[in-house]
Amino acid sequence: MRLLLASASPRRRELLAQLGVQFDLESADIDETVNVGEKPADYVLRMAREKAAAVAGRHTGEALAVLAADTSVVIEDDVLGKPVDHFDGLAMLARLSGRWHSVMTAVCLCCEDGQSEEILVETRVRFGQLTRAQCEAYLATDEPWDKAGGYGIQGLAGAFVSSIEGSYSNVVGLPLHETWQLLAAAGVTTRLERTEDMGGSE
Numbered sequence: 001m002r003l004l005l006a007s008a009s010p011r012r013r014e015l016l017a018q019l020g021v022q023f024d025l026e027s028a029d030i031d032e033t034v035n036v037g038e039k040p041a042d043y044v045l046r047m048a049r050e051k052a053a054a055v056a057g058r059h060t061g062e063a064l065a066v067l068a069a070d071t072s073v074v075i076e077d078d079v080l081g082k083p084v085d086h087f088d089g090l091a092m093l094a095r096l097s098g099r100w101h102s103v104m105t106a107v108c109l110c111c112e113d114g115q116s117e118e119i120l121v122e123t124r125v126r127f128g129q130l131t132r133a134q135c136e137a138y139l140a141t142d143e144p145w146d147k148a149g150g151y152g153i154q155g156l157a158g159a160f161v162s163s164i165e166g167s168y169s170n171v172v173g174l175p176l177h178e179t180w181q182l183l184a185a186a187g188v189t190t191r192l193e194r195t196e197d198m199g200g201s202e
């Protein structure tokens with residue numbers, strides 16, 4: 001079955017490729033506004049579902065599965081999306097400094113029969129105490145702007161992280177273990193289900 005990744009995120013593309021699965025890319029353009037009173041977990045699940053549905057809707061009747069995901073940084077039940085400007089980015093880093101927060105990624109897989117499966121994965125992340133100068137130095141790079149919470153654990157901001165509990169790939173945008181399980185349950189084979197190359201490496 002053909003697999004489409006409904007994403008413009010280079011991180012998601014790289015993570016899905018890590019599973020050794022064949023896929024094509026098509027980005028979904030949806031409204032990412034948080035509804036009034038909406039819980040963070042409900043929000044990320046809705047976003048992943050809407051991204052998958054937007055792309056699946058362009059391919060009705062075709063034999064394919066659509067995978068989409070959404071990642072948000074959550075602190076005190078507030079969803080931190082991508083910073084809109086310097087002050088927003090500074091406020092986010094100041095809020096995360098010296099504290100634990102959650103990174104939630106929801107993954108939705110829409111199959112050709114109209115069925116969809118969703119998962120929500122939460123990783124706890126703690127930042128060490130950051131000075132204003134360190135935050136400013138980070139904001140002077142191009143890392144924060146396309147990332148939830150205004151940081152990328154896979155880049156310079158990896159140095160901000162003093163502890164992590166849970167999946168690392170989930171923070172980067174796609175929880176590999178859970179996505180593998182979701183794909184396998186839907187019959188989408190990854191490199192880990194193929195045995196034809198085994199046995200020749202002694």
Ligand SMILES: Cc1cn([C@H]2C[C@H](O)[C@@H](COP(=O)(O)OP(=O)(O)OP(=O)(O)O)O2)c(=O)[nH]c1=O
Pocket residue numbers: 006007008009010011012027028051069070071072073103146147148149151152153154171172173
């Ligand atoms: C917290 C964190 C987020 N991120 C990224 C993952 C996501 O790409 C982005 C969160 O925004 P998303 O809206 O989840 O994704 P996106 O807009 O980049 O891509 P698309 O919707 O097309 O799939 O933040 C990191 O790369 N590293 C991190 O440490």
